[in-house]
Amino acid sequence: MIADIGGYTEYMQFHRTLLGHAEAATTRLLEKVVDAARDFDLIEIEGDAAFLSREADTLDGDARLAAITEAAVAMHRAFHVERRLVELNLCPCDSCAQTSDLKLKFVAHVGEVAIQKIKRRRKLIGMDVIFVHRLLKNPVQVPEYVLLSEDLYRSGGTAPPDHLVHEISQDLEGIGPVRTYFVEVEDLAGPLAPVPDPSGLRRVGETVGILGRGLRCQLRLRRPRRTAPAD
Numbered sequence: 001m002i003a004d005i006g007g008y009t010e011y012m013q014f015h016r017t018l019l020g021h022a023e024a025a026t027t028r029l030l031e032k033v034v035d036a037a038r039d040f041d042l043i044e045i046e047g048d049a050a051f052l053s054r055e056a057d058t059l060d061g062d063a064r065l066a067a068i069t070e071a072a073v074a075m076h077r078a079f080h081v082e083r084r085l086v087e088l089n090l091c092p093c094d095s096c097a098q099t100s101d102l103k104l105k106f107v108a109h110v111g112e113v114a115i116q117k118i119k120r121r122r123k124l125i126g127m128d129v130i131f132v133h134r135l136l137k138n139p140v141q142v143p144e145y146v147l148l149s150e151d152l153y154r155s156g157g158t159a160p161p162d163h164l165v166h167e168i169s170q171d172l173e174g175i176g177p178v179r180t181y182f183v184e185v186e187d188l189a190g191p192l193a194p195v196p197d198p199s200g201l202r203r204v205g206e207t208v209g210i211l212g213r214g215l216r217c218q219l220r221l222r223r224p225r226r227t228a229p230a231d
């Protein structure tokens with residue numbers, strides 16, 4: 001499963017006023033997204049996206065689809081709660097004040113992978129890993145959706161109700177035409193309950209948090225490189 005922040009490129013391009021703030025915000029958002037996908041392992045952060053996986057062998061078809069839709073709903077909720085907190089923090093810079101265009105979308109697939117361990121990092125490799133990544137390039141027009149591969153969609157009984165599922169065909173680069181199915185996140189989750197406005201105190205905390213991160217970012221960039229380790 002890949003959770004991908006939409007609108008991120010524009011966000012990064014337009015908000016360069018305070019170096020580090022857009023990055024700090026997206027880091028925070030991705031952290032919350034990953035935390036919310038409790039039964040999934042984080043394989044890799046890929047720019048504006050998180051690549052997650054879980055074992056499917058132990059789940060029957062019904063449970064596979066449910067695992068995906070439940071995780072998507074939880075990640076989506078966590079994303080927007082955190083996004084709202086970034087927006088409400090007291091830093092007036094554009095990247096902190098204008099996060100409302102950021103969206104979260106998902107693609108998911110079930111297939112066979114090999115696990116490659118390099119040092120302490122675990123990588124997934126194989127055609128199906130490429131497949132799920134290719135799904136990101138799709139013609140879906142709605143901003144927030146869960147797009148399922150046919151293998152995943154067909155793997156079990158209770159998919160989301162038929163009237164919510166939209167079938168599309170995609171031509172995947174190097175793979176060819178495939179059928180995929182998407183559901184709008186809102187149709188799965190219902191409209192987002194309004195995020196309670198944090199208290200003034202919390203807002204100050206949030207601001208300090210994000211300013212701190214932005215600042216650290218700048219310091220790191222500005223610190224001259226040493227040619228030899230200190231002491």
Ligand SMILES: [Zn+2]
Nearest residue numbers: 021091093096
């Ligand atoms: Zn800011």
